[in-house]
Amino acid sequence: xxxxxxxxxxxxxxxxxxxxxxxxxxxxxxxxHAIRYSRGVGNTCYYxxxxxxxxxxxxxxxxxxxxxxxxxANPIYMTAVSSTKASHMDIYAxxxxxxxxxxxxxxxxxxxxxxxxxxxxxxxYYYAEIVxxxxxxxxxxxxxxxxxxxxxxxFGLDDWTYAYSIMCSxxxxxxxxxxxxxxxxxxxxxx
Amino acid sequence: xxxxxxxxxxxxxxxxxxxxxxxxxxxxxxxxENIVLGETTAERTKNKPSxxxxxxxxxxxxxxxxxxxxNEEVTMKGLIDSTENIAIVRIISLDSSSAKFDPxxxxxxxxxxxxxxxxxxxxxxxIVDYAALGGYLTIAEWEQYxxxxxxxxxxxxxxxxxxxxxxxxxxxxxxFEDNIDVEEGKTYIAYxxxxxxxGKYEITGFADGLMELSIEKExxxxxxxxxxxxxxxxxxxxxxxxxxxxxxxEKVKSNM
Numbered sequence: 001x002x003x004x005x006x007x008x009x010x011x012x013x014x015x016x017x018x019x020x021x022x023x024x025x026x027x028x029x030x031x032x033h034a035i036r037y038s039r040g041v042g043n044t045c046y047y048x049x050x051x052x053x054x055x056x057x058x059x060x061x062x063x064x065x066x067x068x069x070x071x072x073a074n075p076i077y078m079t080a081v082s083s084t085k086a087s088h089m090d091i092y093a094x095x096x097x098x099x100x101x102x103x104x105x106x107x108x109x110x111x112x113x114x115x116x117x118x119x120x121x122x123x124x125y126y127y128a129e130i131v132x133x134x135x136x137x138x139x140x141x142x143x144x145x146x147x148x149x150x151x152x153x154x155f156g157l158d159d160w161t162y163a164y165s166i167m168c169s170x171x172x173x174x175x176x177x178x179x180x181x182x183x184x185x186x187x188x189x190x191x
Numbered sequence: 192x193x194x195x196x197x198x199x200x201x202x203x204x205x206x207x208x209x210x211x212x213x214x215x216x217x218x219x220x221x222x223x224e225n226i227v228l229g230e231t232t233a234e235r236t237k238n239k240p241s242x243x244x245x246x247x248x249x250x251x252x253x254x255x256x257x258x259x260x261x262n263e264e265v266t267m268k269g270l271i272d273s274t275e276n277i278a279i280v281r282i283i284s285l286d287s288s289s290a291k292f293d294p295x296x297x298x299x300x301x302x303x304x305x306x307x308x309x310x311x312x313x314x315x316x317x318i319v320d321y322a323a324l325g326g327y328l329t330i331a332e333w334e335q336y337x338x339x340x341x342x343x344x345x346x347x348x349x350x351x352x353x354x355x356x357x358x359x360x361x362x363x364x365x366x367f368e369d370n371i372d373v374e375e376g377k378t379y380i381a382y383x384x385x386x387x388x389x390g391k392y393e394i395t396g397f398a399d400g401l402m403e404l405s406i407e408k409e410x411x412x413x414x415x416x417x418x419x420x421x422x423x424x425x426x427x428x429x430x431x432x433x434x435x436x437x438x439x440x441e442k443v444k445s446n447m
Contacts, residue, residue, distance in 0.1 A: 013439035116255030
């Protein structure tokens with residue numbers, strides 16, 4: 001009997017250890033860029049250039065979504081500013097060439113000395129630029145989800161093929177238009 | 192008297208023989224194996240791979256990458272249908288770069304040789320002007336086509352950091368994620384459309400429109416070569432994996 005009790009205890013202990021290990025792995029998101037905002041996200045100032053004024057409402061909705069997700073708190077706070085001097089995120093728009101007709105927007109990241117960086121590099125970045133393609137972005141709902149996705153890149157989230165993440169791109173058939181639990185978790189992990 | 196005649200004859204013969212010997216012995220000439228005797232300098236240096244991107248530019252350029260959000264997956268059939276010319280090409284030169292026709296990542300311009308044609312009306316052996324996406328641009332050239340507010344911010348931040356930049360002599364290396372740069376002397380499969388505004392064959396298709404073949408970089412003279420498509424491999428820019436050129440071109444032809 002005592003031998004059976006011993007075996008059962010070992011088995012229980014084994015399952016506990018395996019469960020804890022699995023949780024630990026599950027808590028570490030894999031879809032982040034290697035780098036993030038050097039100044040944190042506690043007061044993310046975003047600038048909307050006059051070229052992107054058409055998208056102001058979508059941009060503000062996207063910002064609000066990152067601050068107030070439906071999945072609990074995260075450290076992001078966003079403020080619209082009228083100057084680029086100290087902003088974290090600068091948003092522009094343009095009519096991109098025909099060869100970019102499959103591109104809604106693109107994002108670049110920069111250091112405090114205005115050097116552009118690689119997303120899979122090793123240095124954190126001071127600010128990011130988003131450029132929206134006016135040729136492609138017409139409907140409001142899609143505009144907001146595109147801006148939300150690009151803001152995700154600015155926060156350090158990478159593209160993902162999981163359809164129920166805002167970081168899934170349209171080409172991978174994204175099914176959501178707002179920040180999801182997994183996206184909120186990733187922000188909390190990063191910051 | 193006879194002795195004198197003999198002496199004079201001997202000296203004359205000696206001189207004659209010396210002259211004949213001197214003419215017969217050709218000086219040793221170091222012949223570069225590239226040189227075909229009788230070839231002019233222009234012919235000898237024709238199609239020698241060249242680039243404006245020096246090692247110093249590569250070492251000092253800011254490396255930059257652009258992340259995009261695509262609407263639709265790029266299919267091979269979609270790319271083939273939208274491309275006029277698909278060919279195996281050998282890059283002869285990188286001559287210059289500009290952001291005039293692409294303010295996002297700019298273009299690199301140069302000459303390439305058509306090695307073999309998969310689709311379109313280009314001829315094998317033809318040399319054409321190309322425009323490839325991305326590359327090394329001076330900061331002055333690139334900033335010409337950027338929003339004013341963005342340039343002002345960069346100038347402000349550089350000033351704050353104590354950086355004094357000569358924008359005409361400082362370079363930025365721009366490219367989209369997964370895209371590759373063209374390199375002189377290398378062989379690629381390239382998807383190209385003629386751009387009449389540029390007057391060049393524009394390499395299209397982003398990372399799917401320019402893929403490197405596993406052929407040694409040409410150091411001396413770019414010329415057409417026979418390619419064993421079973422042995423030569425082509426590199427997928429998204430996955431980094433290789434497949435045989437034969438298998439790839441079969442897929443292309445089945446989608447045409």
